[in-house]
Amino acid sequence: MSVAEDKAERVEGWNRPPVIEPEGEGELLEVAMGPHHPSTHGVFRMDVALDGERVVRLKPVFGYLHRNHEKIAEGASYLASMPYTDRLDYFCSLTNNWAYALAVEKLVGQAVPERAEYIRVILAELTRVQNHASSIGFLIQEMGASGTPLMYAFKEREKILDLFESLTGSRMMCNYMRFGGCRVDVSGPWLDATRKVVAGLPAFVDEFEALLSTNEILMARCQGMGILPPELAVNAGVSGPMLRAAGVNYDIRKVDRYGIYDRFQFRVPLGDHGDIYDRYMVRILEMRESIKILEQALPTIPTGPIMDAKAKIRGFRPKPGEAYGRIEAPKGELGFYLISDGGPNPYRYRVRPPSLINLTILEDMCLGHNVADVVLIFGSVDIVLGEVDR
Amino acid sequence: MLGDGILKGMAETARNFFGSYVSKERLTTVEYPEQRIPTAENARVFPFLVYDGTDWEAGMRCVACQICEKECPPKCIYIDKSTDKKPDYVGKPQFYPARFDIDISVCMSCQICVEVCPFEAIKMDTQFELATDDRFGGLLYDRKELSRSNEYYHAIHPTEAAEVDARLAEEKAKVEAKAKAAAEAAAAKAAAAATQPAAPAKADSSGLAATAPEAASLTDATKPAGGGS
Numbered sequence: 001m002s003v004a005e006d007k008a009e010r011v012e013g014w015n016r017p018p019v020i021e022p023e024g025e026g027e028l029l030e031v032a033m034g035p036h037h038p039s040t041h042g043v044f045r046m047d048v049a050l051d052g053e054r055v056v057r058l059k060p061v062f063g064y065l066h067r068n069h070e071k072i073a074e075g076a077s078y079l080a081s082m083p084y085t086d087r088l089d090y091f092c093s094l095t096n097n098w099a100y101a102l103a104v105e106k107l108v109g110q111a112v113p114e115r116a117e118y119i120r121v122i123l124a125e126l127t128r129v130q131n132h133a134s135s136i137g138f139l140i141q142e143m144g145a146s147g148t149p150l151m152y153a154f155k156e157r158e159k160i161l162d163l164f165e166s167l168t169g170s171r172m173m174c175n176y177m178r179f180g181g182c183r184v185d186v187s188g189p190w191l192d193a194t195r196k197v198v199a200g201l202p203a204f205v206d207e208f209e210a211l212l213s214t215n216e217i218l219m220a221r222c223q224g225m226g227i228l229p230p231e232l233a234v235n236a237g238v239s240g241p242m243l244r245a246a247g248v249n250y251d252i253r254k255v256d257r258y259g260i261y262d263r264f265q266f267r268v269p270l271g272d273h274g275d276i277y278d279r280y281m282v283r284i285l286e287m288r289e290s291i292k293i294l295e296q297a298l299p300t301i302p303t304g305p306i307m308d309a310k311a312k313i314r315g316f317r318p319k320p321g322e323a324y325g326r327i328e329a330p331k332g333e334l335g336f337y338l339i340s341d342g343g344p345n346p347y348r349y350r351v352r353p354p355s356l357i358n359l360t361i362l363e364d365m366c367l368g369h370n371v372a373d374v375v376l377i378f379g380s381v382d383i384v385l386g387e388v389d390r
Numbered sequence: 391m392l393g394d395g396i397l398k399g400m401a402e403t404a405r406n407f408f409g410s411y412v413s414k415e416r417l418t419t420v421e422y423p424e425q426r427i428p429t430a431e432n433a434r435v436f437p438f439l440v441y442d443g444t445d446w447e448a449g450m451r452c453v454a455c456q457i458c459e460k461e462c463p464p465k466c467i468y469i470d471k472s473t474d475k476k477p478d479y480v481g482k483p484q485f486y487p488a489r490f491d492i493d494i495s496v497c498m499s500c501q502i503c504v505e506v507c508p509f510e511a512i513k514m515d516t517q518f519e520l521a522t523d524d525r526f527g528g529l530l531y532d533r534k535e536l537s538r539s540n541e542y543y544h545a546i547h548p549t550e551a552a553e554v555d556a557r558l559a560e561e562k563a564k565v566e567a568k569a570k571a572a573a574e575a576a577a578a579k580a581a582a583a584a585t586q587p588a589a590p591a592k593a594d595s596s597g598l599a600a601t602a603p604e605a606a607s608l609t610d611a612t613k614p615a616g617g618g619s
Binding site for chain 2: 216217
């Protein structure tokens with residue numbers, strides 16, 4: 001193929017990853033990492049072709065945890081899909097609830113009372129803190145620090161999950177948001193307990209940073225590793241901390257201003273290099289910004305109803321139409337696309353999962369690195385297989 | 391200096407390690423079977439059926455309207471409607487579930503059945519130690535295994551149960567007032583009718599008054615079931 005033809009085959013702005021030619025003689029070693037590899041966060045497989053230790057090809061294989069989420073939702077009523085959204089990204093069920101509720105509210109033009117909006121923001125930011133803390137913990141665990149940072153993160157996560165349990169009844173499968181509000185009201189003691197937990201969060205992030213940020217081993221293994229250039233990140237549709245670590249200023253809380261995020265002062269941390277260390281740092285800083293939002297939201301939460309008076313629970317039939325609701329989930333842009341034909345269940349129900357789309361550039365980030373670093377780069381993407389496969 | 395960061399992290403770990411001997415705050419785990427953390431009041435595991443009084447079969451609140459069966463996302467509820475009726479807590483004759491099974495190996499504890507139930511008949515339990523070696527029969531609960539008394543409900547969810555009781559009492563008072571008004575109206579009508587014709591009609595008037603509220607409540611009973619579908 002001539003150079004001109006090769007250029008013509010390239011799509012504008014999107015180039016395939018550079019082809020790495022094996023050095024010297026001999027065959028490539030094909031390794032299937034996963035689906036039962038301890039580093040793959042569940043059942044995920046990477047078919048890696050190795051030239052010695054160097055990765056020459058990498059093919060992500062997913063679908064082992066496919067549970068037919070979209071098809072089930074198309075056969076179930078709108079309300080009955082809500083508990084299934086908990087099971088997409090089971091680390092952050094409340095943000096999943098919110099994204100789905102937002103899509104349905106857009107579809108029917110449903111308003112949400114002020115107090116419910118505040119509760120949603122508080123819960124979403126708590127979710128973000130615990131997700132980022134444990135995702136960093138898992139990343140460090142994959143580096144070989146078996147347990148310590150992860151347990152530090154889980155210690156704090158436990159306090160947040162206790163709050164979720166006392167409010168929603170369940171630690172992880174919260175099933176809390178409804179179309180037009182929330183299911184149960186927060187009580188005074190719950191808000192006090194939340195204030196107490198939030199007051200302890202800055203100290204936790206400080207401790208976490210003292211433990212990790214300047215650690216030489218972490219820096220040596222993370223800096224300059226798995227670089228994601230901003231152009232590629234944008235073209236591949238990467239979102240969330242991955243995109244911001246690449247230096248692209250895009251946070252849906254700022255862009256869309258869904259809910260009541262325009263009332264809070266917070267900054268969007270950005271990375272310079274797009275390497276693993278930047279992703280780690282962006283997550284740490286996002287936790288700090290989330291704590292800032294919580295500190296602003298908790299004292300100003302208004303009184304009032306938590307469900308819109310016009311909201312329907314039974315006999316819910318939206319008018320024919322379509323809607324796309326998206327939020328800044330801890331892992332990136334989580335969107336729900338719904339088409340209604342006027343019936344009790346959606347005609348089309350589509351999830352735009354951040355984890356899956358952030359995984360598509362895994363090969364680009366891994367090529368040329370050692371196989372031990374593949375585990376690390378993969379860990380820095382922060383995925384949950386429940387959301388990748390659905 | 392190279393190694394500073396590692397030492398800093400080690401100091402943090404040491405502080406936590408030795409701190410756990412001094413401050414209870416740093417100890418976050420418990421020795422589970424011996425030591426237990428009390429469950430949160432809102433905690434939910436699997437549904438149960440509430441009954442009033444002492445007899446589970448007579449006091450069962452469920453009227454087999456089958457809304458929960460329809461709304462259940464994983465479809466783990468199986469209900470057969472009875473052919474006869476029995477009086478419910480306000481005295482109306484209602485259907486009851488001849489069969490009410492929940493397959494808790496399928497149930498995902500989402501609480502949707504509780505939300506859609508118009509009769510406050512199904513609630514969430516907090517019991518979670520349900521392991522069994524029989525994975526088919528042992529995990530398919532029938533209506534006897536599912537039924538729990540209202541007192542039990544009060545013991546596990548006190549706030550919620552008090553609200554439910556208040557709501558039910560209000561409804562009962564409303565129904566009784568309505569029945570009383572209907573009885574009075576029927577009696578007045580019968581009395582008015584009795585004055586015009588001769589004596590024989592007078593004997594029927596008491597019987598008429600008694601059947602009138604029952605007929606009224608029968609139409610009430612079918613209302614919620616029809617509204618949900």
